[in-house]
Amino acid sequence: MKRLFIGHTAKPVESTITFTAIPNELKCVYDIEDIVYAINNQNQQDSELKLLELLNNRTDLVNYTLNCIINAATKAPKYIFDLISIFENICKAYNSKKKLEIDPLLIPENDSVWENILYDDVDKLQVKIAIPEFDFNQRNRADQTLIDYSASCGSIQCFKILLLHNCRVGRRTAEGAIHSGNYEIIRILEQKSIKFDNCLGIALENRRNDIADWLYENYPVERVTISECIQYNNLQAFSFYLKNDYSLIETYNSYSCLGISVETENIDLIKFILPKGVEINLGKISGGIQYYF
Template sequence: MAFFIRSFIKEDDVSKLQSYIVSHNVNFNMDSFCEDWPTYSLMTTSPQLIHYSAQCGSIMCFKFLLINGATLQEKFYCHHYCIGNPQLDCLHYAIAGQNIEIIRLVMQHNLHFDESHLKIAIELHNISLFDWIYDSIAQEITEQTIICCFNHLFFPSLVLSIICCFNNFFLYGLKKSFEIDWLRALEISCMNGFTRFSTILLNNKIDSIEYSLFRAFRNSIASCDLLIVKRLYKISFLEISEKIKSDLYSPLLDAIIYLNIPIIKYFLSLEEIGINNDGSGSYAYIQTPLIEAAKSNHTEIIKMLLERSDIDINKHASNRITNCFPFIIIVYNNNKELIDIFLQHPQFKLNKTELDEIMKYKDIDGKIRKKILDFYKHSKEV
């Protein structure tokens, strides 16, 4: 019985629900024996039909049950506790259903937001619901709630793709709680490209504590967040410069790995970012940015790099036994446009090692093979 009723409610099929209730003489306040809780905080509870309708966001079934006398006042015990509140009311289920009309109908029956409802919105990653609840009870929020929500949000097993967008709440938390890991929050925010929250975190940096922002900087490159990349580069210039010198790090190479044109252009505009510096690239190469761009076969990026007058177009990957040259990679990729650009570049030189490697490659187009051989012969004659 419960299975059929739940399926009708989930589909919001009020006609089937009504027919089933009438034909089987179902009590409007029967338990739903819920097995599909949308959030962790609602688990282990067995709500009644109207609460289950609210949880599913099924407005037609909810109204039908409400009109027929189903009660909204019943509370249900939750073993996991919802921010210290084990008694869940219909408003918790309505928030879980994320249907604004149902939430407003429930609130008309003398049920109001409190701290325990915040966690439901956070678990759902619903920013608009969170802001609504937060704005309604901001004056009542305690530091204990802040700490509890932060611990919940940054628990490693959670999906972190949206948590950093709850700006009001986090601003309050940053000012109130000493138990919040500022650096970890920044690194997660940068990793997910949350520009607004990363900005808030940086604006609320605790000046008395020294932080290493290098990981956050690399995370912001990976998420293609140009605004935060620029800010972190300026803040951490000395640390990043030291990494470039001592650890074979190249921020330009990082940006090329993630194929982000605006960030690449930004780094190319900085004189201190060496365009020919070796760095740790993909596949464990120690290589130049040009080689990384060649591996990605990204014509636009390679053209941008070649526009720099100080580019070393001939430099190979320094830790490869086979002498991995950018031109060899471009030939292997059969990129005819780039092959022509290289052959016409005034600084390009083709040595015997490169030529031998290229000629071993059987899949090269005959015209390209001849063009490369002619270039090599001509360069030897000059």
Template sequence: MSSEQLTSIQDVVVFDVFKLYKDISERVWNYSEDENIQEFSNFLISQIESKIISSNFVFNLIFVVSLFRPRIIRQMNQITSIISKKYVKPYRDFASTASFTNLNVFISQKISNIIFNDDSDALNSYIINSNGEIKIEFLKEACRLGSINCFKYLIMNFDGPLDDLAKFAVASGNLEIIRILSQKGVDFNNCFKIAIHSNHNEIADWLLENNSENNCSIYDAYVAKNYEAISYFINKGVEQNENVDFLVFMASEENCFDIVKFLHEKGYSISGINVIQYCI
């Protein structure tokens, strides 16, 4: 398929070199809240011990998933703790130094717990007992957590500007929340990168169809282990730049030398450094 014909990230054929990494990445991104933490940790450790992936790969992946899946951050922290007993976290953590959109929300733990549980009745009682004030931070948290019941209650009773909510809604991937905000005229133009970071490629495709600003690089896709997006960018053609430098260097630090070799064959390498020598 030519780059001119390639319009959808979801329809891209992932390069063979990425498929094994993609399978493991999707296991982590799709982790369910009720999965057994020890068993899941053992699975990841078995992949590391079999040299299928490296511990650096796992730690970087879990870090990013924790950012964009707040409902499972506790479980991700526990999994990290278990794996850290066998493998030392890297001093240079690429994922933690990547440029992610700020998704922090500063509200009390009580209101955060109510929204986490998506309890609109408890939320109503809380607001009534708090002089009836609905803050934009409440809506941000509902969007961030994908708490649709709380979101609907809040959006019906809030009369302020809503544009700040777009990035939180895209990060959670709740399509109903995105639809409601879109109907209310919220601008999603600058949300393509966060859709890639959060592995919501169906939303990224929707943004592309609606001429959203594409401010995302192949490195952004690699940090999030979004292999459909990586394959998409490679097929579209990505010029050598500092983001590609970071990508190749990160892949080498994660011992993904088959990926480094593949990127080298595609013409991507760290400027002035023969990375391929480390793959021999």
């Protein structure tokens, strides 16, 4: 099916992000990203072994791998301790001094209603909300409501219970559902006429490329850049937009695709981008430093 890219050149596109082939030069980096962002408490040991096996042959990608883990930890608080464990073991294996500093906002207090929602422990949640004075309008330290947080965690059982108690859903709930990639929550919100306009960036940031494809087919989407995809460690999306003639020159928050690649120490992507005629002094990285080559 041909699609028009909103905010781009209106050029017909016949591909999807999900099934776009990765350039051979970037497959190792893609494999690292794919493993890191799929880490959970069931596959932690297996994922660590796969990463160590890859890195044994590509020690120049150790820092990029660690940077991916740092980013993934901000997206998946449910598995943050699994990610920390792998991060520390890779640091130990390769004598890295990198640190993974955890934002306290990501970790709810022990046995709080927020922790119950994070792990979709609906039984404990029901005990708490049965108390007459329970405040359904409370917000967490990130200013999320209970139901918005449940959507962002993909906690479908808690989401349904909160919905039964007439918790309001809206734009932030929709954004949370895209963040977690929970299809059932998305379907429920659609049934309640909640729109998902301009949620493409959230889908790409959280590597929900199948949902990004769905958004293109069903909703108006905002403009994105290749630099944005690199910032999100989303090489699948990078490959898709590159294939569809998106510019390597455009920046994301004043950061160039080359500058982001340097900052994240993505060696393979730097080598891939340089021959394509990118302005090698374009863009800033952390602290406003200009990079020249």
